[in-house]
Amino acid sequence: MRGSWRLGRVAGIDAYVHWTFGLLLAWAGWTAWQGAGTGAAVLLGVAFLVAVFGSVLLHELGHALVARRYGVSTRHILLTPIGGIASLEGMPRAPKAEFAVALAGPAVNLAIAAALALVSRVTAFEAFGLVDGLLYANLSLALFNLIPAFPMDGGRALRAFLAGRVGRRAATATAVRLGRGIAIAMALVGLFVNPMLLLIAAFVWFAGGAEARALDGFGDDDDGSFGRERYAAPVSAWQRPGVYDRGPSSGGMRVVFVRRGW
Numbered sequence: 088m089r090g091s092w093r094l095g096r097v098a099g100i101d102a103y104v105h106w107t108f109g110l111l112l113a114w115a116g117w118t119a120w121q122g123a124g125t126g127a128a129v130l131l132g133v134a135f136l137v138a139v140f141g142s143v144l145l146h147e148l149g150h151a152l153v154a155r156r157y158g159v160s161t162r163h164i165l166l167t168p169i170g171g172i173a174s175l176e177g178m179p180r181a182p183k184a185e186f187a188v189a190l191a192g193p194a195v196n197l198a199i200a201a202a203l204a205l206v207s208r209v210t211a212f213e214a215f216g217l218v219d220g221l222l223y224a225n226l227s228l229a230l231f232n233l234i235p236a237f238p239m240d241g242g243r244a245l246r247a248f249l250a251g252r253v254g255r256r257a258a259t260a261t262a263v264r265l266g267r268g269i270a271i272a273m274a275l276v277g278l279f280v281n282p283m284l285l286l287i288a289a290f291v292w293f294a295g296g297a298e299a300r301a302l303d304g305f306g307d308d309d310d311g312s313f314g315r316e317r318y319a320a321p322v323s324a325w326q327r328p329g330v331y332d333r334g335p336s337s338g339g340m341r342v343v344f345v346r347r348g349w
């Protein structure tokens with residue numbers, strides 16, 4: 088994996104992080120420093136980012152482990168500043184299996200959010216607001232990735248759902264059309280709200296088209312001979328609300344949740 092560091096091996100799958108992630112960490116630290124100007128705030132900002140990407144890693148592991156149940160192994164998982172990518176060696180042919188693999192990622196984030204809600208409720212443990220922030224991030228990750236814009240998770244689930252009814256090719260064509268419509272909307276929103284959405288719109292547009300082309304010339308019974316299936320988890324949604332930019336202050340533990348537009 089060029090330009091990446093190996094983080095380690097989880098459940099037999101190598102996890103890597105791209106070097107550009109270091110830039111994101113530095114930027115998160117810098118933003119926190121500008122906001123609060125304390126080392127504690129910097130630490131908190133960086134810890135939050137690492138925790139969010141830990142959640143992204145678990146999201147990808149969710150895809151990988153459910154895929155393994157259906158006999159598909161995962162080459163590796165890569166974390167990048169805009170999200171995680173699990174490179175699956177193939178795709179289970181049965182629509183039911185594909186449906187389960189697609190939903191496994193968002194399901195992991197929902198489970199983490201539920202666990203965090205329980206923790207904050209039962210123990211009142213908030214870790215300077217990290218628990219609530221992480222809860223929100225995981226909810227956002229789940230909901231954002233469930234947008235039915237093929238090849239995002241929601242779009243893959245939709246394709247699988249349709250494939251059981253109209254066959255894989257027709258289902259893919261419909262999912263790609265819908266995905267491209269959503270990509271245009273995302274790009275327009277991205278122009279005014281969050282430039283990261285432009286990147287994701289481009290990903291949806293081109294990756295969706297590539298997958299549809301890969302199916303051309305194959306019947307519904309073929310799996311389209313995809314070399315690899317990529318499960319990408321964009322993280323754009325959670326970036327909007329802002330960063331915790333104030334650590335513990337002298338008047339007690341206080342965290343200010345400010346909108347900084349990242």
Ligand SMILES: [Zn+2]
Binds near residue numbers: 147240320
């Ligand atoms: Zn996913």
